[in-house]
Amino acid sequence: MNAFYAQSGGVTAAINSSAAGVIEAAREYPDQIGRVFAGRDGILGALTENLIDTSLESPGAIAALRHTPAGAFGSARYKLRGLDENRAEYERLIEVFKAHDIGYFFYNGGGDSADTCLKVSQMAAQMDFPIQAIHIPKTMDNDLPHTDCSPGFGSVAKYTAVSIREAGFDLASMCATSTKVFILEVMGRHAGWTAAAGGLAAEQEGQDPHIILFPEITFDQAAFLARVEACVNTHGYCTIVASEGVRDSAGKFLADAGSTDAFGHTQLGGVAPFLARLIRHELGYKHHYAIADYLMRAARHIASATDLEQAYAVGRAAVEYAVAGKSGIMVTIVREADEPYRWSIGTAPLADIANVEKQMPREYITEDGFHITAAARRYLQPLIAGEDYPTYVDGLPQYVRLQNIAVEKRTGTKFTP
Amino acid sequence: MNAFYAQSGGVTAAINSSAAGVIEAAREYPDQIGRVFAGRDGILGALTENLIDTSLESPGAIAALRHTPAGAFGSARYKLRGLDENRAEYERLIEVFKAHDIGYFFYNGGGDSADTCLKVSQMAAQMDFPIQAIHIPKTMDNDLPHTDCSPGFGSVAKYTAVSIREAGFDLASMCATSTKVFILEVMGRHAGWTAAAGGLAAEQEGQDPHIILFPEITFDQAAFLARVEACVNTHGYCTIVASEGVRDSAGKFLADAGSTDAFGHTQLGGVAPFLARLIRHELGYKHHYAIADYLMRAARHIASATDLEQAYAVGRAAVEYAVAGKSGIMVTIVREADEPYRWSIGTAPLADIANVEKQMPREYITEDGFHITAAARRYLQPLIAGEDYPTYVDGLPQYVRLQNIAVEKRTGTKFTP
Numbered sequence: 001m002n003a004f005y006a007q008s009g010g011v012t013a014a015i016n017s018s019a020a021g022v023i024e025a026a027r028e029y030p031d032q033i034g035r036v037f038a039g040r041d042g043i044l045g046a047l048t049e050n051l052i053d054t055s056l057e058s059p060g061a062i063a064a065l066r067h068t069p070a071g072a073f074g075s076a077r078y079k080l081r082g083l084d085e086n087r088a089e090y091e092r093l094i095e096v097f098k099a100h101d102i103g104y105f106f107y108n109g110g111g112d113s114a115d116t117c118l119k120v121s122q123m124a125a126q127m128d129f130p131i132q133a134i135h136i137p138k139t140m141d142n143d144l145p146h147t148d149c150s151p152g153f154g155s156v157a158k159y160t161a162v163s164i165r166e167a168g169f170d171l172a173s174m175c176a177t178s179t180k181v182f183i184l185e186v187m188g189r190h191a192g193w194t195a196a197a198g199g200l201a202a203e204q205e206g207q208d209p210h211i212i213l214f215p216e217i218t219f220d221q222a223a224f225l226a227r228v229e230a231c232v233n234t235h236g237y238c239t240i241v242a243s244e245g246v247r248d249s250a251g252k253f254l255a256d257a258g259s260t261d262a263f264g265h266t267q268l269g270g271v272a273p274f275l276a277r278l279i280r281h282e283l284g285y286k287h288h289y290a291i292a293d294y295l296m297r298a299a300r301h302i303a304s305a306t307d308l309e310q311a312y313a314v315g316r317a318a319v320e321y322a323v324a325g326k327s328g329i330m331v332t333i334v335r336e337a338d339e340p341y342r343w344s345i346g347t348a349p350l351a352d353i354a355n356v357e358k359q360m361p362r363e364y365i366t367e368d369g370f371h372i373t374a375a376a377r378r379y380l381q382p383l384i385a386g387e388d389y390p391t392y393v394d395g396l397p398q399y400v401r402l403q404n405i406a407v408e409k410r411t412g413t414k415f416t417p
Numbered sequence: 418m419n420a421f422y423a424q425s426g427g428v429t430a431a432i433n434s435s436a437a438g439v440i441e442a443a444r445e446y447p448d449q450i451g452r453v454f455a456g457r458d459g460i461l462g463a464l465t466e467n468l469i470d471t472s473l474e475s476p477g478a479i480a481a482l483r484h485t486p487a488g489a490f491g492s493a494r495y496k497l498r499g500l501d502e503n504r505a506e507y508e509r510l511i512e513v514f515k516a517h518d519i520g521y522f523f524y525n526g527g528g529d530s531a532d533t534c535l536k537v538s539q540m541a542a543q544m545d546f547p548i549q550a551i552h553i554p555k556t557m558d559n560d561l562p563h564t565d566c567s568p569g570f571g572s573v574a575k576y577t578a579v580s581i582r583e584a585g586f587d588l589a590s591m592c593a594t595s596t597k598v599f600i601l602e603v604m605g606r607h608a609g610w611t612a613a614a615g616g617l618a619a620e621q622e623g624q625d626p627h628i629i630l631f632p633e634i635t636f637d638q639a640a641f642l643a644r645v646e647a648c649v650n651t652h653g654y655c656t657i658v659a660s661e662g663v664r665d666s667a668g669k670f671l672a673d674a675g676s677t678d679a680f681g682h683t684q685l686g687g688v689a690p691f692l693a694r695l696i697r698h699e700l701g702y703k704h705h706y707a708i709a710d711y712l713m714r715a716a717r718h719i720a721s722a723t724d725l726e727q728a729y730a731v732g733r734a735a736v737e738y739a740v741a742g743k744s745g746i747m748v749t750i751v752r753e754a755d756e757p758y759r760w761s762i763g764t765a766p767l768a769d770i771a772n773v774e775k776q777m778p779r780e781y782i783t784e785d786g787f788h789i790t791a792a793a794r795r796y797l798q799p800l801i802a803g804e805d806y807p808t809y810v811d812g813l814p815q816y817v818r819l820q821n822i823a824v825e826k827r828t829g830t831k832f833t834p
Contacts, residue, residue, distance in 0.1 A: 007590070010591070010595075011587055011590045011591060013583075041593035041594065042594075044593065044594065068586070069583050069586050069587065070583075070586035070587045070589065070590040070591075071590035071591070072590075074589075074590055074591075074593055075590045075591055076591075076593055076594040076595075077591075077594045077595045078594055158812055158813075161812070161813055162718055162813060162814060163712050163715075163716075165813060165814065165816070166430075166486050166487075166712065166715035166716055166717060166718065166814075166816075167711050167712060167715050169485065169486050169487035169715060169816055170428055170486065170487045170711045170714065170715040171711075172487065172491075173424070173428045173487040173488035173489075173491055173492045174427070174428060174487075174488070174491075174492055174493075174494070176458035176461065176491055176493060177458065177459075177461065177493040177494045177495055178427075178493075178494045179711075182711060184712070200812070200813065201813060203813075270690075273687075273690075288710050288711055289708070289710060290707075290708055290709060290710035290711060290712045291689075291706070291707055291708040292707060292712070293705050293706060293707035294584050294587045294588075294596075294599060294705055294707060295580050295583065295584060295601070295707045295709070297587065298580075298583035298584050298586060298587040299580075299583055300583060301579050301583065301719055302718055302719065304812060306812075381811055381812065384811075384812035384813070385811060385812040386809075386812065387806070387809055387812075389804070389806070392803075392804055394798055394801075394802060395575055395578070395617070395721060395723075395798065395801035395802040395803065395804075396578055396579060396582060396617065396618060396620075396801070397579060397582065397583075399582070399583075399586055
């Protein structure tokens with residue numbers, strides 16, 4: 001039987017490392033697994049029968065996926081509805097899987113795709129179609145339950161910590177006559193894991209970042225401004241990592257603070273510009289801000305070696321579990337020890353994963369709500385450890401572009417998702 | 418005689434490499450140069466007699482400056498006025514320099530500081546105070562004349578090219594169902610060097626970035642939107658590097674497009690948000706944008722080895738020229754050949770440097786105004802070549818914090834700049 005592999009949701013610097021794990025491991029089990037077909041643009045590739053034959057890619061190209069950010073086969077934001085709601089989609093999946101002798105379904109994504117993977121495994125049971133469905137965790141948001149961490153997170157965590165450390169050195173240099181406040185806005189609308197990781201840069205009291213704003217902590221404008229002012233008075237400047245998901249006491253995103261753009265539309269301005277304007281208005285400090293956006297999740301050049309290794313391992317393990325007959329599970333990362341850090345691979349039933357978000361524990365945030373605790377550092381630190389640089393030619397990282405050769409269609413039918 | 422060294426203007430990932438060059442070279446000429454005193458916060462340190470004794474720093478700490486971004490002694494945005502306008506400042510400088518036996522003035526900065534350095538050297542002549550003033554070039558803006566490039570630029574150039582390449586892989590993965598346009602806003606209000614460098618990532622037609630917006634090219638909204646739409650139709654998505662300095666046909670910065678913030682103030686929104694809103698409004702595409710801001714100039718983790726080497730070399734050379742009796746010059750980088758790239762060190766009279774901005778030649782921009790030419794690539798490519806990673810501990814780059822021990826004050830007088 002062949003295998004189907006698809007990437008789902010927002011891509012990361014490490015998801016292709018999982019793809020390499022899947023494909024390289026599958027090639028080691030030729031008696032059990034025929035070819036690995038990747039979905040072009042994720043699950044859409046299965047629905048539209050746009051499959052990519054990864055067996056036509058050289059071992060070198062597949063190995064190079066470990067050093068290449070984003071999703072080599074295309075990813076998709078597409079959530080399958082329940083079996084009862086949209087049976088046609090599941091019937092189409094079966095049609096395509098049958099047509100291509102696909103007996104393994106490896107789905108690489110976050111919470112939504114765990115849900116899809118669960119449904120595929122339920123379909124297998126309900127519709128009497130034998131397919132082993134295994135979920136490979138991936139999300140920069142680190143919000144998957146039952147795994148110590150989610151591949152993709154360690155690399156954005158490292159990006160955040162490195163970036164705010166570097167910006168802090170810049171501010172410290174310039175604050176006597178220039179910028180006094182710097183804000184780095186990071187992604188992560190629902191949980192503060194990414195913002196928290198910025199706190200790792202502060203190895204001692206007073207180091208950057210001075211303030212972290214978490215979605216978990218209601219924004220207290222007066223306390224925040226007092227803290228900024230105290231920082232500037234103490235250190236000469238203030239560095240801030242702000243999650244895009246920070247909300248006010250009414251539950252409204254600060255990023256949505258109503259301003260009106262040149263077209264007369266209300267604009268979502270981002271949390272960093274909001275904070276910058278607030279600080280200028282109330283305290284008068286010169287400020288700068290950066291918005292990391294996709295740069296942080298695409299930054300393979302500064303990815304965490306631990307993250308990449310784990311991403312690869314969960315991909316390999318998915319294949320090994322499949323070959324061993326498992327289905328309906330997510331591969332997990334199990335922390336064995338904080339220091340020295342040790343981890344192993346485990347599994348969790350998909351029914352326990354789908355649509356459950358792992359929140360950041362309150363005890364990871366200091367009582368005042370503005371920084372991370374020692375417990376958070378113990379958890380986060382190993383995840384950013386290690387560097388794994390891509391190859392550079394002429395000063396630029398060399399990322400592989402696969403041939404992505406299409407598998408000939410066999411169903412003879414079209415399906416519009 | 419002792420030497421005075423100061424950092425000026427916006428800091429870079431490479432300016433501390435120049436500091437290391439100055440201090441290490443000076444230590445090799447103990448018969449000519451006593452101690453190197455650094456100005457705390459640039460030239461302000463000289464005016465306020467806040468000097469740092471670099472001789473108290475270990476060789477290891479000075480060597481570590483090569484791996485540390487920003488300004489280890491503090492930099493300042495402070496421009497000395499002309500001798501006729503503010504003689505008191507120059508008299509104060511002489512007072513401090515005399516009090517500390519300072520016979521060498523090494524000033525590390527951009528165009529404004531070249532002007533200051535020139536004035537100090539003129540003062541030396543006019544006020545009969547013997548001081549050798551040598552300017553060490555530094556600016557991420559690459560706008561200093563008479564030098565092939567400016568240390569600090571190669572590293573932001575590399576950051577820009579790496580970042581847009583990575584973001585392009587992200588967009589290519591996601592565009593089928595999600596974001597279609599990504600804009601990276603880069604610093605550089607007056608010249609498009611930094612934006613141009615992003616073009617290096619596109620080694621072949623159609624690679625990222627698809628569009629570059631330069632301050633040198635008047636923004637043509639219709640042509641821009643048509644190009645974005647064509648890109649999305651051809652490639653499925655569109656990546657854009659936009660200089661913060663892009664202007665419309667009335668000469669107004671796009672970044673200043675009048676919108677009103679939550680406090681009722683007109684806000685300078687940035688060019689990326691403006692373009693994003695324009696694209697959404699006119700074309701309806703889902704978009705994302707990043708604003709690199711200080712991250713790009715502080716990003717020592719992805720600095721150009723060529724840039725760091727040149728920054729170090731101009732620091733060393735300044736000392737060697739001083740020891741050889743030179744004054745009133747800027748150290749320059751002379752390009753000997755494009756490929757293989759060869760360069761050497763030269764000098765230019767400060768009178769030819771001060772307040773002259775090197776513009777990007779029009780022939781570096783394609784006729785349509787949206788990308789760089791082969792000539793630009795030939796110029797830019799060597800400047801981003803090579804990697805020079807800092808040491809990492811626990812996943813974070815180790816940047817040195819000097820002791821910065823103050824030199825005892827001797828003048829007995831205070832001066833408020």
